[in-house]
Amino acid sequence: MSERVMPGHTDGLITLGTADALWVDLTADSAVPTAPGAFTRSPARAGAGYVLLGGHVVTTVKVSGDQWRVPEAEVRRAAAELNAVGTDRGDLVRIGPFREASRQERDEEEPLRWRRRIRGELHESGGPERAARRWDGRPHHLAGIDWRQMLVEQTRDGTQRTWWLPRAVVRLLDAAEHAETHWVHAARTRRAGPAATEPSSRPGRSLEADGPTAAPRPYGKELEGQLYSVLSRKPDTSRRVAGWACAVCRAAPATVLDHCHEHGYVRAPVCQSCNTLERPDHLYSNDIRVANRYTRLFRTDTDDWLRHWHRCPGCRARNTLPLPHLAAWTAHTACRSLRPTHRASGGRRPCGVLRVSWTGSQNTPRSCLLTVTVDFCPSGEHRVLAQVPYREAAERFRAWLAETAPAVAAAAGPDRVDDLPAQIRPVIADTGGKDLELF
Template sequence: MPISREYARSLFVDLTQSATVPLDPDELLHMPGLRQHGQVFFGDIALRCYKHKARWMYDERDIRRVGQALADVLLDTRDVVDVQLPPYRDISDRDPEEWSRPDWRRRLVSWMFDQARQKAQEGRPYEEWDDSWRQIQANGLPGNLTWEEFVAASSRHRHSQNIAGTRPLRLLTWSGEGWLLPRAYAELLDRWEQREGELISRARLCSCGAVGPYWGGWRRNTRTGYVTMCPPCSGMACRSYTGQMRDVLYESSRRRGARADEYLCRLCKESPATAWDHCHDHDFVRGPLCGSCNTREGTASPEWFLREEDKVRHLLECRACRQQRTLPRRYHTGVVLAHLERTERHGRCRRPPYVEELAYEHGVHRFELSCGWHASGTWTKDISAAEKATLVHAFVEAALAAQDGNAPPGSRSSTQ
């Protein structure tokens, strides 16, 4: 019987009240690893995710089976083993695919050094940064990081600092010479590494036999769940979108009679589309998008989405936006942020500032700008509603001119 993620979490909590393994039931809500292999891990036990009526759910029998199995796991906290954490490796020393593979020891090391670096650099100008945070102290942690600070940081970022649905810092201890974990728990995490790696390897295979990227680049979100399709197979299964629904209202009968999943996603041009994206301000269809691209359009920061010309062109598939030389309202502030990043500087510094909106009062937007290279480089900038409208109009004019191949000098496309 399919059940919602919320009910699955509640049931799982009841079943695992006596579990000695420190679990994080919120993993059932966030579904980490969903795109990579369609499973949620708790220790070395994989729990399958299902898509039912366009919603991700679980099977109640699976929840009960996994919950009971975890409740039966016994950890002897007196039988511990030195986990022998590997040395720190900088980003430049990492192979991207190798670094993405399941490795709980390396993940623990990454958490420690990331937090130590953040503490060492916080509040200090760039010119004073050094590598002192890499030195291991008597407490086993790098830099000046204390255990209390490390645990507190883990609590603030609890969903990104789980391993296999468990909370390792609740069991990790420092002996004075090495980091210790209960033997049964360390063995459980070793089995998780192997099983997650096997699932990811199987999920990389397209039906034609081609092997996709390790991080799930060929995984497509369809109506029934994720499938693996290489770009050639996606191209053969779906046709390219060439404006068949342009200027059609989302609520029209013509849109309701057309299937978005017959087309490739208009943005990534690799995944089968799952929905007709439309302008929420004017209701015109913009084109077919896959689940991932549709989610990014709706939830990604507007200034990030506007950085790529193909995404701006997609927004301007709305007839009203084109005619009125505007964008959906949620993107207006992003246009202003991008403008300030391009035009404002701290003195003679050539680095673009970090821009953040502080407030909107009486028709005026106030932005705070800060230079990451100079501790004193912080100032504010006020933009009126009229100025914002002018910037949005100019942005759209430049985007349309670039689309036609005759961008004027100083326009958006020539300044980025």
């Protein structure tokens, strides 16, 4: 990382153009690609008193007329934080398109809202390739990150295009959005106070300097046992959710309120990245493709995810998982030994892609049957690995839970349904729709 002194600085302040060059220079070797114009091209908002770099807020200072400058030390600090971020380009999060995606023109003076900006850019340009070729003043960076270099387009069923970004980039942009919200709130509070000062008059002020309200607080059990159908109607719910850190990763700010669709109970506030990781990958209303991310759910970070799912009193009392998650667990874990392998360079590899479907539902366990199959076999074969009745799958899960996460199993207790909601909310089948964030 370069440490040379940049020209055009006075008392630690540098011009916006110099800051642009410094940001690109310092992050040249970062795993997350950055873009020129982080301070001077939209959606940078130097005139509002700040600019976002990754998940960091860098304040701007008005020195004379319309001349704005930034603290060089803050640019270097933001670059060092970004350079420390690792990226797995195979660990992707879907960012669109969804049914509710807005096609309307963006107001460049609005806050980051990076998902809407990306979807709007892709809709208007006709896709990632044309978006990458455009140069008409539209935003080509978000918080200094060149999202176009990381965007992945996939096609489902040969027709529907979907857009994806690496999970590390999603978390960075979520953190930027969260930091901006708190910075603006703190600036308004200072203006309204008796000793209010403009945020741009205090060089070097960062998110941490805004006091305890700037950082999301850890989630306890504040929402335990509450029904989502009741809590979601309260006007202050979104504000409360934004004040917590994600209850799963405990690092990113929470953005959505995850809840159990079978019992209707709130689980916990989570970040968009963890919420996407947790959501079953539905192909159809009763069909799940078991992607590689299930390795993290049922092997790498097992305890964290099992504790999260069992925050629902219904799942905890029954000592099981909602049907889509139980189906994915059955295919990924209980039927792992049944999956055939094929010769490949460096040894043998599992055959094709796992898929699990079911008939019936958890409300009719006698007739509910899970079918685990293999798609896209290299030899052209599509074979059924197993057919597992729901009750057998649930018993297998309970035995595995007791062995794998005994503390979680012990907390589950006996199967009592006295206090469960009488009206069970059905699982939402179409995860491409507006209720995507609720899994």
